[in-house]
Amino acid sequence: MKVGRRSRELFSARCCGEKARKAGSGFWRSGAVARPGYGVLPGGTTDAAGGARPSPERFVPPVIFPPQTPHNTLGERAVGEGAWRVSWKRKMLVVLLCCPFLLTGCPDKKKTPPASPPPPRIGVSLAGLNKDEDQVIKETMERQKDQVKADLVFADAGGDSLKQGQDVDRFLTEKVGAVVLEAVDPAAARDLVERLSRNQIKVVALNILPADTPVDAYVSYDRNGARALLTKAAAQAGNGGALVLTVAGRDQPEAWITQGNAAGLPVTVREYALGEVAAVSAGKGSVMKTGERPAALLAGDAGLAVAAVRELAAAGSPPSYAGGVGSSKDAFRYVSEGKLGGEVDTRPEEVAQSALQAALALTRKQPLSHQQLV
Structure with a gap:
């Protein structure tokens, strides 16, 4: 087949x-x-x-x-x-063992921390380091700058408003974010504040308010409280009236009169230019007029109080009561010697801390807190 x-x-x-x-x-x-x-x-x-x-x-x-x-995947032939x-079970085991490394990454690799922002730069213009209060303010801020992580640029105007204007120009080149300004002349400080504001720099006025211009913050001791303490002490000493010595542009004569009336003390106010105050504080020039013998002497500046008491004591007519406002070493020494009846401490350490905190808050766009110092 x-x-x-x-x-x-x-x-x-x-x-x-x-x-x-x-x-x-x-x-x-x-x-x-x-x-x-x-x-x-x-x-x-x-x-x-x-x-x-x-x-x-x-x-x-x-x-x-x-x-x-x-x-x-294990190199075997499956049958x-x-x-x-x-x-497949072995494959799943390998995947599960690798999952921790996929989620956490390599354990030996070190992560680079993000770069921290540079510290804020703040300019500090003081009216004159010849004053004890300004020296204390600078020393306090220098101690605080490392703690608050700030870069401070100091400038001493030396009582010269033109020099203070040059210091402000230097702050502009230093790229500061805020300026603590203790004005030498309140009228001249208006232009300085406007110049800083045009360059988006915050301004913290220290002790002295610039004339007719707004600022971002103002830090000072309680001036009304200081006037009230002195006028009350002079009235209790039994004086019929008091002569008050003030610095032009840096004090308010009408406020002294108001506080004197409240204490039942007639007050006469005499103003001195800033240059005159610097001269008499250094022992140059005269504060009192010839033959002037006030029963009580009050001063809005410690330098004026010390100079006036020294002149009256030299003339053999010390006042029955004398007092001033400030934190001068000479004034405290006169108090301890009985030559001054009282000296209102302006607490420059706390003023410096508050001014620095205000400047930092403004550069960091944080809210400011109101605090009154006496």
């Missing part, structure tokens, strides 16, 4: 599949592919054309090859469904 090529292929595949199913081959269950092979065992027959005649009993069964299985399940 002549068997064609197509019939031989079908017969071979059928035989191979039947044998594989009977044998229960794991390869068959796992999707193995049968590859039919052709061959004749020795003793086989041939047809008339010389071709091989297949014999079912002697036909060589095809070789069953397993499917092409990819390698897993069967169970092996594939184990491979």
Whole structure:
């Protein structure tokens, strides 16, 4: 019987599949592919054309090859469904072990902290370091600058308003964010404040308010409280009246009169220019007029009080009561010696701290707090 090529292929595949199913081959269950092979065992027959005649009993069964299985991540060849399940579990284990490193990053890598902003720069213009109060203010601010993390630029006007204008120009080149300004001349300070404001620089007025111009903050001791203390003390000393010496532009004569009336003490006010005050405080010039003998002497400046008491004592007519406002070393010494009846301490340490805090708050755009110092 002549068997064609197509019939031989079908017969071979059928035989191979039947044998594989009977044998229960794991390869068959796992999707193995049968590859039919052709061959004749020795003793086989041939047809008339010389071709091989297949014999079912002697036909060589095809070789069953397993499917092409990819390698897993652990470098093993998985065989069967169970092996594939184990491979995926191992993969998940590797992923879980790597998750902490993915979330936290490399533990050895050090993070660079963000750069801190530069400290605020603040200019401080003092009327004159020849005054004890201004020296205390500068020393206090220098002690505080490291604690508050600020860069301070000091300038001493030396009682000269022109020099103070030059100091303000230097502050502009120094790129300060705020200026603490103790004006030498309140009238001349108006131009300085306007110049700073045009350059977006905050201004904190210290002890003296510039004339007819707004400022961002004002820090001073309680002047009304100081006047009230002195006029009350002079009235209690039994004096019929008092002569009050003030600095022009830096004090308010009408306020002295008001406080004197409240205490029942008639008050006469005499003003002195700033240059005159500096001269008499240094022992140059005269404060009192010839033959003048006031019963009580009050002064809005410690330097004026000391100079007037010294002159009256030299003339043999010391006042029954004398007092001043300030934190002068000479004034405190006169109090201890009994030459001055009292000296109102302006507490320059607290004034300096408050002025510095106000300047820092303005540069950092923080709200200001109101505080009254006596």
